[in-house]
Amino acid sequence: MELLKRTVERIEGLNEDVMKECRDRVDNLIKPQGSLGKLEDLAVQMSGITGEMFPVLDNKAIIVMAADHGVCDEGVASAPQVVTVVQTYNIPKGITGVGALAAVAGADLVTVDIGVQEDLEYGDTIINKKVKYGTDNMTKGPAMTYEEAVKALETGIEVAESEIKKGRKIIGTGEMGIGNTTPSTAILSVLGEIAPEEITGIGANLDASMVENKANVIRRAIALNCPDKKDPIDVLAKVGGLDIAGMAGTMLGCAANKTPCIVDGYISTMAALIACAIEPKTKNYLVTSHFSKEKGAKTASELLGLTPMLDMNMRLGEGSGAVLVFNIIDAAINMNKAMITFQEGGIGVV
Template sequence: MLESTLRKIKSVNKKTALKSIERVDNLVKPKGSLGMLEEIVVKLSAIQNTKFPKISNKEIIVFASDHGIFEEGVAITPREVTLIQAENMILGVTGVCALAKNANSKVIVVDVGIDADVKNNKIINKKIRKGTSNFTKGPAMSREEAIRSIEIGIEIANSRIDLGADILGTGEMGIGNTTPSSAILSVIGGYKPSEVTGIGANLPLERLEKKIDVIDKGIKFNKPNKNDPIDVLSKVGGFEIGAMAGAMIGGASRGVPVIVDGFISSAAALIAIKLEPKVKDYLFASHFSKEKGAFLASKELGLKTPLHLDLRLGEGTGAAIMFSIIEFALAMNNNMVTFDEGGFKL
C-alpha cells in the first residue's frame, strides 16, 4: 500500500499557481499587502487546480499511542493520561476539541498503540501493539510495524476523504512523544540531541539533561540511517508519528491539503517528505511551536509557519486555528474584486 500510494502523488499544478498569483496580485490592494494569506490561496490553487479554491469539510485526525521510552523518565505525566485524554477527546472536552468546535471541524481519534485495552468504540481501533519498545535497548518497533503505522495513516486519511473531508489536520496524543520526535529530527537533520530537545509537557529543567542523554544513547545504540526514513521511524520513532506521516502521504495522494500541527507533527512531516518530496506541496504548517526543536524542524521542512502563539500542547490545536486562517485567505480571494472588476482605470 505504501509504495502504490507514494506513486499516486502528483506534482501540483504550477500553471494554475501562476494564474492565481496574477489574480491575487491584481486584487484591490497593494501587491503583497495581505502577506501569507495571498501565499495560502496560491498554494491551494495549485493543489485544487483552480483560481477559486475552497474548503468545506475540515477534519483533524488524532493518532494516539504510548512509548516504551517513557520508562527512562523522559516525562512526568503518568502514562495513563494517553488513554484518559483520548477518551476525553471523544467527549469533546480537550484543547483540540474546544478549538476544533469553534473552527467547525470534526475530530477523529485513532488508537495505534495505546498501552491499555481501549473499550470506547468511538475510538477507531488500529492498535499495532501496546506501545513501542524502549529504544535505548533496541529499535522502537520493527520495520514492518513502522510501515504498518504509515499505512494506517493512509487508510484513515482515505476513509475520511471518501466521507467528504477536503482538508485534514494532523494531531497526536502520546505521553513522552517529544522524545522520539526530537530523536527523529536529530537524525534526519544531523543535529545534536541537545540542540533539538526541550521540556515537552513541563519536564523539570533538572531532568532535561537526562532526556537528552536518553535520546543520544538511543541513536548511538540503534544507528538509524538518516537516508532511510522508515529505518529512522522504526528505530527511534513512535506509532502515532508514523501514522501522521501516513495521513500526510494519503492526503497528498488524493490531492487533499494537510495541516502540520506542531513539533511532533513536524517530525512526522519530515518522515513523509523524505519518503516522497512532492508531499511538501500539499502541506501547510500551522504554528511555530514553543518546543525547543521547533525552529530547526521548520527549517528542515522549509514550510512557513503563520502562527506565533507560543503553543506547545499538540493534539492538533494549531491545525484547528490554521483552518480559520485558511478560511480568511479564501474569503480574501472570493470576496475581493480585481482592479479591472472594480472599475479602476490605472
C-alpha cells in the same frame, strides 16, 4: 508495503496552470500587491492543490493519532502513561484543548488508537487501528520493527483516505502520547545531525535534571540503534513513534488525494519530515500551522523548509495549533473570491 508504494507513486506536483491563473488574480486584487502577505500565498497553494480557483474547504477534520512510547520507562516524561488512555477517551468528547478549538473552527475530531498500551472501549468515537501496544523502549533496541513502521504509515494513509472518501476537504494532524517529544527529538537529531542536548526541550514541563536525562536517553538510543538518516522508515522504526508514523501516513494519503493537510506543532513537524523524506512532493500539500514553543521546533521547521503561519507560544499538541489555521485558509480563499480586481473596479492603472 504495497499500499505505501502505491500511495507514494500517486503523489503529483501541484496544478501549475490554475496556480498561475490564481496568482494573476491575487496580484491584481484591489490592494497593494503583496499587502495581504501569507494569505495570498495560501490562496494560490489551495488552488494548486485542488485545481480550483475558489475551492470550498468546508468539511474539516483533525485526525488525532494516539499511541504510547516504551521510552517512558527511562523517566523522560513528567506525566504517567495512563494519561494517554484518559486523553484518548476525552478527545472525541470535545473536552480537551483541540476539542475546544475545533468547535470554533467547525472541525470534526477523528481519534485513532494506533498504539495505546491498553485495549480501549472503541464504539463509534475511537477508531481501533492498533499496530502494537506502544513502541518498545528504544534504549534497549529499536522502537519497532521496520514492518511495524510501514504498517503504521499505511494506517495513516488508510485513515486519511477513508475520511476523504467521506467528503473531507481539508485535514489537520494531531497526536496524543505521553513521552512523544522524546522520539520526536531523536528523529530531529538524526535527520538534522544535531546533538540531542541542543534540541531537547521540556516537553510537558520537565525540570532541568529531567531534560538532561532526556537528552542522554536520546543519545543512548541513537548510539545503540544507529538509524540510517538516508532511510526515513529506518529512522522511524528505530527511534520514532507509532503516532508520528500515523501522522506521516496521513500526510502522504492527503498528498496522494490532492487534499490540503495542516501540520500541527513540533511532533507533527517530525511526521512531516518523515513524509517528505519518503516523497518530497508531499511538501506541496502541507501547511505548517504554528511555531511550537518546544526547544527544537524552530530547527525542525527550518529543516522542513516551511514557515509556520502563527507564533502563539503554544506547545500542547493534539492538533490544537493546526485547527487554528482552518479559519485562516478560509479567509485566504474568501479574500480571492470576494475582493474585486482593479479592472473589475474600473481602475485601468494599477
